[in-house]
Amino acid sequence: MTAGRPLPTLLVIPTGIGCELGGYAGDALPSARLLAAASGCLITHPNVMNGAALYWSDPRIHYVEGSALDRFARGTIGLRPVRRQRVGLLLDAGIEEDLRWRHLQVAEGCRASLGLEIGPVVTTEAPLDVSLSQGASGASWGQLGRPEVLLRAGQQLKAAGATAIAVVARFPDDSGSEALAAYRQGSGVDALAGAEAVISHLLSRELGLPCAHAPALSALPLDPALDPRAAGEELGYTFLACVLVGLSRAPDLVPLLPGVSESSGLPAPAADLLQIGAVGAVVAPAGALGGAAVLACAERGIPLIAVHNPCVLDVSAEALGLPALKAGCYAAAAGLLVALREGISPAALQRPLARLV
């Protein structure tokens, strides 16, 4: 498509805020694939890539857990591509036996049919006791009753040789809730998202490994009116396959030493280590610009592409005083990325074109 060298780009679509595109079952994947083609190198988080039973693996897309993405944007870690991760499986003791077997069978299927390296399997010593909540904004949040149990299990997996961790926690079933009904009909907020993020953030911070989460839930009754964006989550018994695929080639998280200069005498970082200084753009929903990764990028002067993608928040570039390129959709954002990649001033593509004097 373009002869220009890749323009590493961050794509952020926050989970749990009801984004019209990206707030469902991996429905941002087509946009991510397009932005990966436009940029040549896309760094994004599991909410964008996880479609439960549906997924897409693209060597141009780096799968990075949300809090690790924040740390990458802040310059405290770099990303090192790998050929393969060994994905440890962490199962909540609160998952009932049949559902636990469904998850193990997904893992076995991914080994046999996709060639993923998975194992070992560790079960927590007690149920994690996940609870859901909602912030004043309408965004999804959540809690763990036993976070230390999660961390101990994660440490066990790391000590046993896992280089990435897939977590499956039992989430409360609430098949009659209005929130779930709205979500299945294509409106409202994913009520699970906040607790999922807390789980993966905790593990990622503690272990320094690629992590991602899949909720364990009972199957829902058939709904012929199911919104297409939510369909990926109702094709099977688990949400696990996409997580295993995503983690299987997630980049290593490499701590960066603060304040190290070229004259320090320390070895230069490997040529394949991706650092925030190489990132040429960050793409985020126009009303959800208040997250750590976006703000860290903005404070480094990385061009921000704010995409029209309605959600429950209204934290805009204007409200925060951030300069931003506006895009009406992700297709337009892709065009802006190509312009940046080719060294074309985005202003030259707009009309009217302001005079210099």
Add this chain to the structure above:
Amino acid sequence: MSRSAVRLQPVTLRLQRVPGPLMPQIERALEIHGDPLRWAITGVESGEEPLLPGSVLLIEAVVLA
């Protein structure tokens, strides 16, 4: 991190913005409550100009207490 004393605490803040980078202001405000695990600006009550004092940031977070 102590294995036997991890507690997650939800926090909601109204932060009066001052000129300068946002991240340090937010993190200082959250660190009073604990070690920030996850946070976001979920609302902005603007003054006349977003960069001048008078703009209030609404922040929702989970901290390790």
